[in-house]
Each structure stands twice: as C-alpha cells, then as structure tokens.
Amino acid sequence: MSAVSGTYHPPVLRNQPILALAGNPNTGKSTLFNALTGLRQHTGNWPGKTVLQARGSLVHDGRKYIVVDLPGTYSPLANSAEEEVARDFICFAKPDVTVVVVDATCLERNLSLVLQVMEITEKVVVCVNLIDEARRRGIRIDIRRLSQKLGLPVVATAARTGEGLGQLLDEAVGVIRGTLKPKPNRTIYHKKIEEAVSSLEPEVRACLNGELDSRWVALRLLEGDASIVEFLKRLSSEAMHPLESTVIGYQRCVDSLMKQANKLSGHGQNEVRDSIVQTIYEAAERIARGVISREVEQKTDWDRKIDNILTSPVWGFPIMFGLLAGVFWITLTGANYPSAVLADGLFRVEARLTDLFTALNAPEWLHGFLVLGVYRCAAWVVAVMLPPMAIFFPLFTLLEDAGYLPRVAFNLDGFFKRAGAHGKQALTMSMGFGCNAAGVLSCRIIESPRERLIATLTNVFVPCNGRFPALIALATIFAGGAVTISLSGIVATLTVSGLVVFGIAVTLFASWLLSRTLLQGIPSSFVLELPPYRRPQVGQVIVRSLLDRTIFVLGRAVIIAAPAGGLIWVLANTAVGDVTILSVLAGQLDPLGRNMGLDGFILLAFILGLPANEIVLPVLIMSYLSGSALTEPGSIASLRQLLVEQQGWTWLTALCTMLFMLCHWPCGTALYTIRREQNSWRWTLLAALIPAAVGVLVCLSVNYAVRGLGLV
Amino acid sequence: MAGLVTLNAVPVGSSALVTKISAAGMTRRRLLDLGLVPGTRVEVVRRSLLGDPVAYNIRGALVALRKEQSSQVVVSNGE
Numbered sequence: 069m070s071a072v073s074g075t076y077h078p079p080v081l082r083n084q085p086i087l088a089l090a091g092n093p094n095t096g097k098s099t100l101f102n103a104l105t106g107l108r109q110h111t112g113n114w115p116g117k118t119v120l121q122a123r124g125s126l127v128h129d130g131r132k133y134i135v136v137d138l139p140g141t142y143s144p145l146a147n148s149a150e151e152e153v154a155r156d157f158i159c160f161a162k163p164d165v166t167v168v169v170v171d172a173t174c175l176e177r178n179l180s181l182v183l184q185v186m187e188i189t190e191k192v193v194v195c196v197n198l199i200d201e202a203r204r205r206g207i208r209i210d211i212r213r214l215s216q217k218l219g220l221p222v223v224a225t226a227a228r229t230g231e232g233l234g235q236l237l238d239e240a241v242g243v244i245r246g247t248l249k250p251k252p253n254r255t256i257y258h259k260k261i262e263e264a265v266s267s268l269e270p271e272v273r274a275c276l277n278g279e280l281d282s283r284w285v286a287l288r289l290l291e292g293d294a295s296i297v298e299f300l301k302r303l304s305s306e307a308m309h310p311l312e313s314t315v316i317g318y319q320r321c322v323d324s325l326m327k328q329a330n331k332l333s334g335h336g337q338n339e340v341r342d343s344i345v346q347t348i349y350e351a352a353e354r355i356a357r358g359v360i361s362r363e364v365e366q367k368t369d370w371d372r373k374i375d376n377i378l379t380s381p382v383w384g385f386p387i388m389f390g391l392l393a394g395v396f397w398i399t400l401t402g403a404n405y406p407s408a409v410l411a412d413g414l415f416r417v418e419a420r421l422t423d424l425f426t427a428l429n430a431p432e433w434l435h436g437f438l439v440l441g442v443y444r445c446a447a448w449v450v451a452v453m454l455p456p457m458a459i460f461f462p463l464f465t466l467l468e469d470a471g472y473l474p475r476v477a478f479n480l481d482g483f484f485k486r487a488g489a490h491g492k493q494a495l496t497m498s499m500g501f502g503c504n505a506a507g508v509l510s511c512r513i514i515e516s517p518r519e520r521l522i523a524t525l526t527n528v529f530v531p532c533n534g535r536f537p538a539l540i541a542l543a544t545i546f547a548g549g550a551v552t553i554s555l556s557g558i559v560a561t562l563t564v565s566g567l568v569v570f571g572i573a574v575t576l577f578a579s580w581l582l583s584r585t586l587l588q589g590i591p592s593s594f595v596l597e598l599p600p601y602r603r604p605q606v607g608q609v610i611v612r613s614l615l616d617r618t619i620f621v622l623g624r625a626v627i628i629a630a631p632a633g634g635l636i637w638v639l640a641n642t643a644v645g646d647v648t649i650l651s652v653l654a655g656q657l658d659p660l661g662r663n664m665g666l667d668g669f670i671l672l673a674f675i676l677g678l679p680a681n682e683i684v685l686p687v688l689i690m691s692y693l694s695g696s697a698l699t700e701p702g703s704i705a706s707l708r709q710l711l712v713e714q715q716g717w718t719w720l721t722a723l724c725t726m727l728f729m730l731c732h733w734p735c736g737t738a739l740y741t742i743r744r745e746q747n748s749w750r751w752t753l754l755a756a757l758i759p760a761a762v763g764v765l766v767c768l769s770v771n772y773a774v775r776g777l778g779l780v
Numbered sequence: 781m782a783g784l785v786t787l788n789a790v791p792v793g794s795s796a797l798v799t800k801i802s803a804a805g806m807t808r809r810r811l812l813d814l815g816l817v818p819g820t821r822v823e824v825v826r827r828s829l830l831g832d833p834v835a836y837n838i839r840g841a842l843v844a845l846r847k848e849q850s851s852q853v854v855v856s857n858g859e
Contacts, residue, residue, distance in 0.1 A: 142813045142814065143813040145809070145813075173840075174839075174840045174841055176839055176840060177815060177838075177839045177840055177841050180815065338804070338808070341808075341809070341812070342801075342812065342817070342818075345812040345813070345817055346817040346818065346819075349815055349817050349820070349839075350817075371842075372825070375825075375826065375835075375842075376826075379826060379828060379829070379835075381829050384829050385829065478828050478833065478835065478844050479828060479829050481828060481830075481832075481833050481844070481846070482828060482829060482830025482831065482832055482833075483830065485832065485833075485846060486830075491833070491844075491846065515806070591846075591848070593803075593806070593807040593810060593846075593848065593849050594833070594845075594846050594848075594849065595810055595811075595814060595843060595844070595845060595849065596833065596843065596844040596845075597841060597842070597843050597844075598835055598842040598843070598844060599841075599842075600842075
C-alpha cells in the first residue's frame, strides 16, 4: 500500500491499473473524462470547480482501468488546495500512467505543466486536446515533432467529438503495460543549480528508497519548498518505514538533507525558484515555437468582442440580470404544464393505492401512514421539484459550460473586495446555486482560513436547487394572482430574480460585517482566469445535468421526504386531549410566525425541513391538508386554492415565506459539511444562527413595514 | 523612454515587459506560475466594472489580477 497524505485518500485496492488525468483548468479535461468513462463514473461531487477528484472506469481491449480526474492546476507544486490534491495523487498514489491534457489553442502556457509533471514521473502521455478548436483558428501543431522534443507519446484529440480518443487509449495502455517506455527530455537548469542538484541527489536517492524521483525532490529542497519537507517527514512516519529505528534514521536523513540544501542555495532560495521557473517557461516557449504554425493571421478575436459586451461598464450588470431572469422565465413558464400533468398522474396513483388498501381491508392507520403520509409527501416533492429542476439545471450548466461564470466573478469582484472577502468567493457562491453543501465544499479553493470561513458562513444566502422550485412555485402563484395572466410569468420571473439579487446583496453585506467583526483581516492574493468562450455541448449538458444534478437532488429529496411525510401524518393524527400534536406545535410557533408575516405551520415546515430544503413546501402542504377538507391537491392552481382561499395567505405571507426561504439555517447536509470542513462546532452553530437571525430580522421588518404602510 | 513602473500603472490597451516580481512567499509563486517571469510581455486588456480587478493577457491566457497583486509586478513601460 502506498503512503497517504492530506486531502487525498488513494484507493486501497490496486487490482486495476489507474489512469490519471492532469492539466491546466479549462483544457476540456472534464469533457475528456466524461468521454473516456461514459456513464461509468461515481462522482459524489458536482461538475465544475471542486477540489475533489472524480473517478470512473473504462474498459479497453477487455481490461478494466480506473480513471481519475485530478483538479485543474497550473503547477504540480502545493501552492493551493487543488495543486496539493493533484501533486499528492501523482506522487503517492502513483498512477500507472498520467495523461497531461493541454489546450491546443494555448500550447505554450500549458507546456510548463507537462515539463514539470514529467520531472516527477516518466509515465506520462500528453494529450493535445481541443485540436478542432485550434484548427478552426488556423493553428497547426506538429504532433510528431512535439513528441520528439518532449520525449513523450503525444496524441491530438477533440474530446467532444471523440477524435483521437482511441489512439490516446492505445498509447496510455502501452505505457501502463510497459510496451511503451517514455524517455522524457528533462529540462536542464542553470549551471549552478545543476551542480547543486548533482551533489545533493545521491543522498536524496539513498533517503528516498526509490519512492520518489530523486532529481525532482533535490530541486524542491534547493528552492526551499516547505511542503516537500512536510512531505518527506510524512513519508517517514507512514507505511513505508514500519520499523521505529528506520523512522529515526529516516528523519535524521531528511534533516541532514535540508541542511545541505540550505547550504547549497544559501539565502538565495528565491533566486533558485525564479531561475527554475524562468527556465521552464523559456523551454515551453522554445518548444511551442518549434511545433506551432499559424495558417492565417489571426482572424477577428471573438472572445474579446463578447467580453467587450459581457463585462462592459454599461451593459455588464444589465446583461447579468437579464440572463438570470431569462433562465427563470424559461424555467417557470416551461414547468407549469408538466407540473400539472405530473401532479395529476401521481394523485391518480394515490387513489389507486387507496383502493388497493381498501380492497385488502388494511387498517386505517396503515393506509394513513403509508399512503397519506409517506407516498403523498414523496409525490409532492416530485411534482413540485422535478419539472423546474429538469429545466433549470441544464440551462444553468449551459452558462457554466460556455465560460460565463468567471465573467460574473470578474464583474462582481470589486464588491467582494470591498466586503473584505476573497475573489474566489464569487465562484463558491455560484456553486451554492447548485447546492450549498457543494458550495461549502468548494470553499476549499480559498487558501486563507479567514476568507474561507467568510465564504462558508455566507454561502447559504444564495438559493440552492432545493429552494429554487419552491421559490418559483410561490412566485408563480402570487405574481399570477396579482396581475393578468399574460404578465404573470414576467412578474414571477422578476420576483425570483429580485430575490436572488437580494441574496447576493445579503451575502456581500454579511461578508462585510464578518470581516469587520468576527473575522478581521485583509484580503489575500487573488488570481482569476477568464478562459476562452466555448460552444457548450448541448446534448452532453442535458444528459449530465439530468443525471448528476436532477436525479441526485430529487433522489435525496424523496428519500428524506418519505419518512418526513410519515412523521407528519403521525403528528397530525395523534391527539393530546382533543388537539393533534401538529396543531400544538404550530400553535406554539404561531406568535413568532405571525410577527414575521408567516404562521406557525410555515415555521414548523422550515424546522421539519432541516434535513433538506426540498421538502419545506411539501411538508407545509401536508400539514395544511391534514386539517383540511381538500384531499386531492393537484397542480399550481389547486395549490393557490389551498394557500389563498383556505389558509388566507396574502402576497405578504408569500413574500415573507420566500424571504425566509432565502435566509434561514442551511440544510442538514450543508451543516454536516461545514462541521467536517471547519472541524468546529462553534462555527457550525454560527453558520446556522447567523442566517437564521438575518431571516428573522428581514421578515420582521418587512412585515411591520408593509403593515405599517397599510399595504395589506 | 522606458521607465520602471508596476503593472497596475500600465494603461488599458498597452503592454509592458516584466522586469521582476517584488512579492514574496506564496504570492510570488502564484505570479510566477502564471508565467510572469522576467522578459514576459503582458498586455493590459480590460478593467472590470468597478475599476479593479484588471484583466491581462499573459502568454495567451486572459488572467484577472487585483491591484494588490499587479502592484507587485515590476515592468518596463513603453515599446
């Protein structure tokens, strides 16, 4: 077994060979991963910028291989969380082949990573991806020459069309089986550095016992890479050296190496580092120049033209809002009809189930618990959630795929900086639109602990996929009631978009407040890449977002909704004296709820919805229905009837419910993730209390303001 | 006339040659890893809506830096 470290836990079973994918961000690495593994992947995480690696498998010539998609990095040193995961994997898990994916349209920049990875391991295959895009731009790359210059197998591919994938696999499998032995032409550094390396390397080799490449380790020691020392010490304390005496000997070895390295580079570690990086970039430049030819002089730079509009001082914000509103408008107009059909079908099934229970002479409580409780709650979740999710996720993924999110981060960064927050928080916030737990997890990309905490604590203020459908449903019901039918879609759209903008404003305000009170400090360094726009792969986006997001989120919601539905039925049908437990609980919460513009049942639904926000609205409907004559609810229209006519909701009730939906405690999964990531109960508690306090305050003020002004 | 300035002082639309990185530690490594080594030509592409960050063309990639970082890149101005 290989030694393990840091955030990565390598597979324990190594009966299948491992193919690792490394590369700069935005090289189409994930597309390649999807193309190679098809649907044989088990990614718990979301597509996009997470620091976890995705894993899948592929079968080639009757043999199975594990494929690991490492986070996108610029260098294999541990400067950031992403890089640490990638480096640890290559160094410790020792993949049988590492495929470095490079962008054919930006070869020079990408080659520096290839040059660095091939210093760690010889088992490298270079994949020049996006070759179709390069062709379109009139860029020709001499693949054979590139292969000669690097001393590595090189394959040109276009992952989205599948071009070159067969050959890529052949070469990678060749390296795995040992029939193909790459002989990397390693970069030669400045004379003084080379002299120091050769005097240090023999001892490094003796120390390492063949575990890592000695030249690479010697170079890292010379430039004073603190993480490599950590690394070596960790090696010594783990599986490799089981005998205590060896460990002591090993640590002594590391100490003496460090001393020697310090002597060799003197106080000039920075200079050593500079010189190494400069040499690498010069080499990359030289190699790139030798293999690239441009057919035509650069044509119109479309990316710049698009950026001129999307990040323009005049149009940047209106377009951002417009795109957001457009996505919501399509979602809520598109979801109406399928929602009604689904509800209709699912409740017809409920009637059949009731018939079945009657025919079997089943006891009343069993029918109540299973059909009116468990089934009905699960059916509500599906009817309310599925259509908006199936429309919203693919649309959002298309924007993500096209490269728009980094532009949003670019536009908004000024605000985040003023709020004392990290620039990457715009990205972790965007991840929160998918799922707040994923958003919290993605906060790992922020290196500074202070700013990571700010991003973590405020992530809940953007509505996740579990909350969007409820917001959309409520907005449709009430905006629809307020104006004529033709305008209702637009009003509902503007309501939801307005709520999102409000959520972003609260995020910024809360970040500002935190960075001036609990978490004081100055913003740390920030670099944001604005990748070229790419035509999104519509088909793949739809399939992936349906599988990864819709099914996943819906499945989780149904699993949690089913027992919750049963619980509510029990609460609604167990009486203490002559009132049900449900009414007692709702009655207790009613005074606070009324002051916040809500009622006791709504607050109770939010509390019962702690495991997953998806179930808040269904739970509310269930508890309303339990004391009502209406037993067959169906579409949005009957939902309107239930809320407005039977429960006396006004637009203010809906507004306060939506605001509290936006600002309250994170769901159980998100809280669990915060606890795990921060390893602190105190911050986990604050992560729940801060948004809850904000929500209560916002609802109280809105309720009193609206009533005070006599608007309701 | 070529003078030494920091990258944040270079106006949008013009370009400059990197002379040295004055940052230390992690920031230094980050900037170097972006390819900001001495001799690299950097083009100032655009300012964001609020004036900061600014997007630069570094070795064919578009990268946005805040003023805190770009002020630690010393460049020689002028063609």
